[in-house]
Amino acid sequence: MLTSFAFADSFLERVQSLPNEAKKLVLRKTAEFAATPDASGFNAEALSGVARQNGWHSARVDRDLRLIWTRIEATIVFAWVDRHDDAYAWADRNRLRVNPRTGSAQRYVAPETVVTPPQRTEAATAVAEPKAPTDRPAQEPPFSGEDDEYLLGLGVPEEWVGQVKSLAAVADLDGLIGLLPDEAWERLVDLANGRRPAVSASATIPDLVDPLRHPDSKRRFMLLSDDAALDRVLAGDWDAWQVFLHPSQRAAVETRHRGPSLVSGAAGTGKSVVAVHRAAFLARRNPEARILLTSYSKTLSVRLAQQLDRLLRGDAAARGRIEVAHLDRRLMDFARLRLGPVNIAGRSHIQPLLDRAASRSETGAKRSGLSLGGVGNGNRCVGH
Missing domain, CATH: 3.30.2310.20 (RelE-like)
Structure with missing residues (x-):
């Protein structure tokens, strides 16, 4: 048993x-x-x-x-x-x-097992970061002035407090993804962005029946x-463990919004999990609704679909009303619906059109800056 x-x-x-x-x-x-x-x-x-x-x-x-x-x-x-x-x-x-x-x-x-990144050479530093004028004070490490007890209250393990306080820049937080507990890392990001998380005034373990709860x-x-x-x-x-959403995640999933909403966070903070649960929540709450869950990444879209399959196992009706598609495919489907058969326009087709448009401009091609590079690697043009 x-x-x-x-x-x-x-x-x-x-x-x-x-x-x-x-x-x-x-x-x-x-x-x-x-x-x-x-x-x-x-x-x-x-x-x-x-x-x-x-x-x-x-x-x-x-x-x-x-x-x-x-x-x-x-x-x-x-x-x-x-x-x-x-x-x-x-x-x-x-x-x-x-x-x-x-x-x-x-x-x-354990912090002592983390290999310290090699220090940049003085020459590389000079190229990447020009020296500030001598009358400008040096930037203080972002967490150096924080009280140890406050950082512990954010969930930073005791062994990591010193390293966190010695971080030279906020950007160095990215290097701690996967090393610190997720909630500690997220609260440090909030703190670095001017949102000061509240912590319990008690310095003892909260009265919990079980730490795992x-x-x-x-x-x-x-x-x-x-x-x-x-x-x-x-x-x-x-994926059964994903049903245990953090309270802030559950609030994002179940809140009723009157318009568009934004869930932001760095890589690894659970945004995709929130999106999957939000889609499932809306499908269950609105039996007549059709829901689109999309991403710029084809790989991520496949993974989101797989997670929805598992999350809504046993509720085929709700799953059937959620479409998961990466944005390129969705836009191509929309273009075909409105225009009929379409083909992806290649560089050899697009650049002459840009050059022709630039030559007709009063400012001229040089000042217009029109070129295929301005289209962006992630964008597609379609031709009818």
Whole structure:
């Protein structure tokens, strides 16, 4: 009988990337370990060295594959699976802790394992960034004046506070994507952009029944407490963890808007997840509506369609009213609908037209600046 287990998003994504036979084996062994974690065949044990300090344990899948797991209170958390040496290297590099200020469970990269980017040479720096006039004061690191307790309250792990305060520029935050917990990184971005996130005045762990039930934790951990839930995940429902939206994400998904709305954020902050859930929410709420979900990227469009298929499994009517198409295809379909058969115009066709238009202009070709380069690599022209 399953007691309490959780899957980190890192584990689900890693299993999904395995070859089919290895995936099936990992699923079966994970189910067996969930039922009988003390069985001798798993050789479950605490790791040694740095991995042991990080709190990780291993369990045997076969002669080479190892599960990496730990406990948060009474819950076993599966975090990674890999070949023996690679699994242990991952355990050396990653930590899973309960943040003492926010109370959420966090997985992050240990800062001492991050390779420091090479410093630019003085010559390269001079070319890329001309020296400021001597009467202009040097720019202070953006977070150097922040109190340590405030940064901890934003969700920054204690080991990362010093590095965050020493960042030379806001742009350096991009290098911390995937290293810091997502919510900490997002709040630092808000802080850098003049939006000061509020934090709890308490310096102790919030009174939570379970850190894995914290709203921040639900973004990256799927908590299981019954055999049926485990069976669904082990059957391949890899995106099931995405139903646990962060409160700010859920607000964006379920808010009723009177006009256009904008959800902004850097790469990796969950915008695509919000878009998928928003489309599903609208389809379920409006039985007569037809919804278009589009992207500039063909690859992303395919992935969005796959996520919708899984999210709306069992609700074929809602899924059938959502069209997912990358923008180029959608525009071509619209052009064919209005114009009939169309062909993509190539450079040899477009440039003479631009040259002719420029020659007719009073300002002339040089001042007009008309050229194919101005069309942009991502744009298409169509001809009837």
